[in-house]
Amino acid sequence: MHVRLKMILGVLVLVIAAVIMLPRMLNDKEEEPEQPAAEEPVEVVEEFQEIYLFTTDYLNMRTGPGTENEKVRTIPVGEKVRAIDYEDGWYLIEYNGQTGYSIEDYLSELLEEGEPNPESPEIEAPEETQEEEDTGEIMKTIDGILLVNKTYGLPSDYYPDVNSEAKQWVEQMITNAKDEINKEIIAFSGFRSYNYQKKLYNSSVETDGEEYAQRYSAKPGHSEHQTGLAFDLGGQMKYWLEPEFADTEESVWLAENAHRFGFILRYPEDKENITGYAYEPWHFRYVGEDHAKKIYEEGIALEEYLLGE
Numbered sequence: 237m238h239v240r241l242k243m244i245l246g247v248l249v250l251v252i253a254a255v256i257m258l259p260r261m262l263n264d265k266e267e268e269p270e271q272p273a274a275e276e277p278v279e280v281v282e283e284f285q286e287i288y289l290f291t292t293d294y295l296n297m298r299t300g301p302g303t304e305n306e307k308v309r310t311i312p313v314g315e316k317v318r319a320i321d322y323e324d325g326w327y328l329i330e331y332n333g334q335t336g337y338s339i340e341d342y343l344s345e346l347l348e349e350g351e352p353n354p355e356s357p358e359i360e361a362p363e364e365t366q367e368e369e370d371t372g373e374i375m376k377t378i379d380g381i382l383l384v385n386k387t388y389g390l391p392s393d394y395y396p397d398v399n400s401e402a403k404q405w406v407e408q409m410i411t412n413a414k415d416e417i418n419k420e421i422i423a424f425s426g427f428r429s430y431n432y433q434k435k436l437y438n439s440s441v442e443t444d445g446e447e448y449a450q451r452y453s454a455k456p457g458h459s460e461h462q463t464g465l466a467f468d469l470g471g472q473m474k475y476w477l478e479p480e481f482a483d484t485e486e487s488v489w490l491a492e493n494a495h496r497f498g499f500i501l502r503y504p505e506d507k508e509n510i511t512g513y514a515y516e517p518w519h520f521r522y523v524g525e526d527h528a529k530k531i532y533e534e535g536i537a538l539e540e541y542l543l544g545e
């Protein structure tokens with residue numbers, strides 16, 4: 237009796253154990269095939285949403301995602317690029333018809349018109365008192381030429397975008413440079429909005445100090461780029477916005493030929509006291525062929541031509 241009871245209890249324990257464990261074991265088996273299924277969504281590459289980004293410093297575009305890859309070109313500060321893809325700190329970007337990889341550190345998300353992104357706390361929101369400090373006369377046109385300099389400015393809402401005629405002629409000039417000296421010239425800065433210029437100027441003051449900023453950068457409302465008639469030009473890779481650009485074949489050709497396409501070298505070497513800006517061998521302003529030819533032949537600055545200074 238005693239032994240039978242033990243046996244019955246033993247069987248009972250086994251049955252209970254089986255009842256508890258069996259569904260678990262079955263469950264485990266059922267879950268197994270699910271595991272590869274769970275991994276599947278990870279393998280599906282999420283499509284990158286294309287965005288526009290702005291360069292916050294000179295930025296190298298490379299053939300691959302890593303500094304060991306060859307440099308395709310350098311992109312100047314403040315340029316808008318199209319980000320096509322992103323992986324491990326590198327964006328695949330498109331700029332001026334070229335595609336390559338750039339490190340994320342110097343690319344920033346801003347609103348399209350150069351407005352600081354309000355969600356980005358490190359960028360100050362634009363103040364609205366700036367215009368009141370500006371005592372310069374606005375929208376000065378002489379002889380059909382819009383004069384913008386440290387004295388004459390533009391209203392903050394003046395937003396013409398790139399002038400189509402000027403754009404057509406800059407493209408023609410680039411084509412001719414290729415034909416005549418076999419050099420690739422790039423127009424990398426055209427129209428800039430008031431607010432975008434403001435950001436550039438403030439950043440120049442912060443980086444290089446007020447004195448430097450005044451020589452090389454215009455205060456908002458006083459940049460020729462806001463007219464949509466000015467371009468910064470450069471060679472394929474080197475000396476973007478650097479005085480050394482003057483010694484390149486591209487620069488020499490531009491200085492001697494820009495007038496044929498209606499452009500003038502706006503800030504010549506020996507005219508800083510007249511234009512208010514240091515020599516900028518890269519900055520060209522569209523004034524039309526007739527005016528450009530006269531200005532070139534007389535070797536004068538736009539201020540001298542228009543104001544007889």
Ligand SMILES: [Zn+2]
Nearest residue numbers: 425467468519
């Ligand atoms: Zn410029």
